[in-house]
Amino acid sequence: MRKKIIAGNWKMNNDISATISLITELKKGITENTKATVIVCPPFTSLETTQTLLKDSIIKFGAQNMYYEDSGAFTGEISPLMLKSVGCEYVILGHSERRTIFQESDSLINKKIKTAIKHELKPIFCIGETLEQREKGITFEVCERQVKNGLEGISESELSHLIIAYEPVWAIGTGKTATSEQAEEVHSFVRKLIEKMYSKNLAEKIVIQYGGSVKPENAKELLSQPNIDGALVGGACLKADSFLKIIDAAN
Numbered sequence: 001m002r003k004k005i006i007a008g009n010w011k012m013n014n015d016i017s018a019t020i021s022l023i024t025e026l027k028k029g030i031t032e033n034t035k036a037t038v039i040v041c042p043p044f045t046s047l048e049t050t051q052t053l054l055k056d057s058i059i060k061f062g063a064q065n066m067y068y069e070d071s072g073a074f075t076g077e078i079s080p081l082m083l084k085s086v087g088c089e090y091v092i093l094g095h096s097e098r099r100t101i102f103q104e105s106d107s108l109i110n111k112k113i114k115t116a117i118k119h120e121l122k123p124i125f126c127i128g129e130t131l132e133q134r135e136k137g138i139t140f141e142v143c144e145r146q147v148k149n150g151l152e153g154i155s156e157s158e159l160s161h162l163i164i165a166y167e168p169v170w171a172i173g174t175g176k177t178a179t180s181e182q183a184e185e186v187h188s189f190v191r192k193l194i195e196k197m198y199s200k201n202l203a204e205k206i207v208i209q210y211g212g213s214v215k216p217e218n219a220k221e222l223l224s225q226p227n228i229d230g231a232l233v234g235g236a237c238l239k240a241d242s243f244l245k246i247i248d249a250a251n
């Protein structure tokens, strides 16, 4: 049985004081009885505060992006070593907002995934089709290309901690959720693809999260699908109350 993993992608939200309030609230609601693994991904500027606040907590945390070099003349970038130095365990890579707004390519994402793994950061590797691609009927093709290119040159043993997040771009921040059937269909396709590329063993173990307008009202239904192993939550993770309800839905 794969353990459910619920991650909150704060995106470009929350200054230090909002970080302190949100994490303080989450800590009250997440106890030893919480079955899912819970991850928060605040902005870079809040990571050190997050590390301090989560010192004795079961809540895990990560960053939303990183560059693939360790250091150097890369103005404005953050390295894996910097993330490690503030205690990050996870890093979101290949988010559709990075792909579209910041023109990140599959090959750049592949370099980032390789570097993250080398530094023992666990990637949350995002894939997903646009509305146009879905309407053209090329959802599987797009997801297959993103998975193959993103994981190129990475061995099975290196993937033991990688999480895949299927986030249909048309469902992100739009209030339009994929139906549980639409999501399950892609999750099942991706799991079979991992089996073809690697092994049945890895396919059975790998965690595939769904992301895109996950809310307390739809979380239970999505998380009850056999191939949906968790959620990557945007808007609804910014309020402790709604994020905790989604976490409860995984119990």
Ligand SMILES: O=C(CO)COP(=O)(O)O
Residues within 6 Å of the ligand: 009, 095, 167, 171, 172, 173, 174, 175, 211, 212, 213, 214, 232, 233, 234, 235, 236
């Ligand atoms: O992009 C997302 C998480 O990474 C999803 O965002 P929303 O939950 O706001 O749609």
